[in-house]
Amino acid sequence: xxxxxxxxxxxxxxxxxxxxxxxxxxxxxxxxxxxxxxxxxxxxxxxxxxxxxxxxxxxxxxxxxxxxxxxxxxxxxxxxxxxxxxxxxxxxxxxxxxxxxxxxxxxxxxxxxxxxxxxxxxxxxxxxxxxxxxxxxxxxxxxxxxxxxxxxxxxxxxxxxxxxxxxxxxxxxxxxxxxxxxxxxxxxxxxxxxxxxxxxxxxxxxxxxxxxxxxxxxxxxxxxxxxxxxxxxxxxxxxxxxxxxxxxxxxxxxxxxxxxxxxxxxxxxxxxxxxxxxxxxxxxxxxxxxxxxxxxxxxxxxxxxxxxxxxxxxxxxxxxxxxxxxxxx
Numbered sequence: 001x002x003x004x005x006x007x008x009x010x011x012x013x014x015x016x017x018x019x020x021x022x023x024x025x026x027x028x029x030x031x032x033x034x035x036x037x038x039x040x041x042x043x044x045x046x047x048x049x050x051x052x053x054x055x056x057x058x059x060x061x062x063x064x065x066x067x068x069x070x071x072x073x074x075x076x077x078x079x080x081x082x083x084x085x086x087x088x089x090x091x092x093x094x095x096x097x098x099x100x101x102x103x104x105x106x107x108x109x110x111x112x113x114x115x116x117x118x119x120x121x122x123x124x125x126x127x128x129x130x131x132x133x134x135x136x137x138x139x140x141x142x143x144x145x146x147x148x149x150x151x152x153x154x155x156x157x158x159x160x161x162x163x164x165x166x167x168x169x170x171x172x173x174x175x176x177x178x179x180x181x182x183x184x185x186x187x188x189x190x191x192x193x194x195x196x197x198x199x200x201x202x203x204x205x206x207x208x209x210x211x212x213x214x215x216x217x218x219x220x221x222x223x224x225x226x227x228x229x230x231x232x233x234x235x236x237x238x239x240x241x242x243x244x245x246x247x248x249x250x251x252x253x254x255x256x257x258x259x260x261x262x263x264x265x266x267x268x269x270x271x272x273x274x275x276x277x278x279x280x281x282x283x284x285x286x287x288x289x290x291x292x293x294x295x296x297x298x299x300x301x302x303x304x305x306x307x308x309x310x311x312x313x314x315x316x317x318x319x320x321x322x323x324x325x326x327x328x329x
Contacts (some may be wrong), residue, residue, distance in 0.1 A: 002138050005324040006177060010137065010147030011086075012103045012113045021112060022085025023293055024318035027151060027181065027211055027236040027272040030072050030089045030105055030113070033096035034065035034276055041065075047278045055279045057243045064278045069101045072289075075281045076109045079289040085315075086112035087289060088272075088322070090151035090181060092119035099144035114322060116181065117146035118169055119153060123161065129168035130175070137176050147322065149173055150181030151211060157193055166194060170201035173208075177325035180208045181234070184215075188222050195229055202328065205230045209270055209321055212236060217252040220259045227265035232321055238296060239273040239280065239287030254300050261309050269313045270321065271296065 008015035035041065043061045045051075055064055079087070091097040099115060106113040117136040118129065136146040152169055155162040173180045180203070185191040191210065199205055209232035216222050217235070226233050235253045242249040260269055273291040274280060282288035287295055297310055 004326075005137075006326045008324055009319070009322045010114065010145050010178075010324065012099065012106050012115050012144050012147075014145065016112070018319045018323045020085075021315070021319050021322065023083055023314050024086040024088070024112075024322070025084070025272040025289060025292055026088045026209065026234060026270045026318050026321070027090050028087050028274075028289060029067060029091045029095070029276040030076070030087070031069050031096065031098040031101040032067050032091040032276060035062055036094075047284060052279060052285050055277075056241050056285070065276075066096075067276070067278065067281075069098075069105055071278060071283075072275075072281065073105065073109065075275075075283065075288045075290075076105060076111050078282065079293075080109055080111045082290045082293055084111060084290055084293060086114065086318070088114045088116065088148055088181075088318075090116040090119070090148070092116070092151070092153075094119075099141040103144050114147040115141075115144065116148045116150050117141075118149045118172065119151050124164065124168070126164045126168040126171065129165065130171040133168065133172035134175055137172075137178055147178070148181055149176075149178050150209075152180070152182040154183045154185055154212075155194060156186065156190065157197065163197075166197050167201060170198045170203040173198070173203040174201060175327045175329055177204075177207070177327040179321050179324075181211055182208060184210050184212045188216075188225065191226070192229070195231065204325065207321070207325065208232065209234045214238070214248050214253055217248045217256040220256060223256055223260060224263050224265065227260060227263075227268040230268075232268050232270050232317065233260065233265070234270040234272065236270075236272040237274045238271060239275075239291035250296060250299070254296065254303055257300060257313065258304060261305070266309050266312050267317060267320075270317055271313055 214237035
């Protein structure tokens with residue numbers, strides 16, 4: 001008999017009560033390898049201080065794209081020491097997801113870790129993928145349960161394989177009541193079409209977070225249109241330098257947060273640093289897992305955010321998103 005998860009948050013150590021989460025960042029990578037099989041990177045040398053500037057501005061390095069438990073342990077411990085409570089690891093199977101390592105990191109650092117699932121599905125029938133997602137939530141991977149469906153990469157519903165993934169994710173979300181993280185589609189119209197499919201399949205849009213919304217930070221009406229549908233708007237590229245590859249900066253995101261709050265959407269905002277490379281860690285000059293609490297929150301307060309808003313976007317909203325609702329069917 002499947003144990004009900006309604007009203008609980010599912011961590012790598014098992015279900016917990018939502019108030020236990022505290023300050024939460026909702027889209028990071030802990031143990032991961034972003035070196036895609038089809039990617040050939042010439043620079044394979046270890047990341048050293050003389051490479052940091054070029055890497056921060058977009059240079060590619062094989063070692064930079066690989067994170068081990070030892071690489072991230074001290075940064076995660078610092079996150080906890082600074083008041084951080086929980087992180088959502090959205091590493092896919094094809095990105096080196098290691099459930100056993102996530103469980104050990106949670107145990108040794110004291111940080112609550114929530115694991116994602118369902119993000120890698122080459123040529124899978126929707127029914128098979130949905131069943132796999134449900135199993136990883138209820139039975140776990142070698143005993144380590146997933147607590148989020150996602151991160152689901154950018155989908156194009158005109159591609160049959162992507163439509164199959166979207167269908168599977170929607171069905172698994174309906175069946176489990178789990179939170180879902182999908183990447184924003186290529187255009188606002190395509191993103192709304194994806195949300196339409198979810199709604200048609202019976203998934204609750206209030207359980208869905210739309211990631212990679214940083215690039216919309218200066219398109220305030222587009223952000224508001226997403227929030228109007230009841231989804232969470234997630235800014236998850238925080239803590240990186242602006243460059244030719246990233247025109248939006250964290251000040252733009254802060255302004256967008258205040259604008260959304262002013263439009264009545266304070267309860268629809270999620271924030272996360274984009275930790276997926278060595279240079280994102282403090283030891284390599286990055287902002288680390290604690291960037292939101294240590295850098296963005298003080299800036300938001302300086303620009304007009306009050307304590308109620310700051311609590312919403314760093315603790316209350318993640319807690320509400322991550323709490324399972326009753327599954328249907």
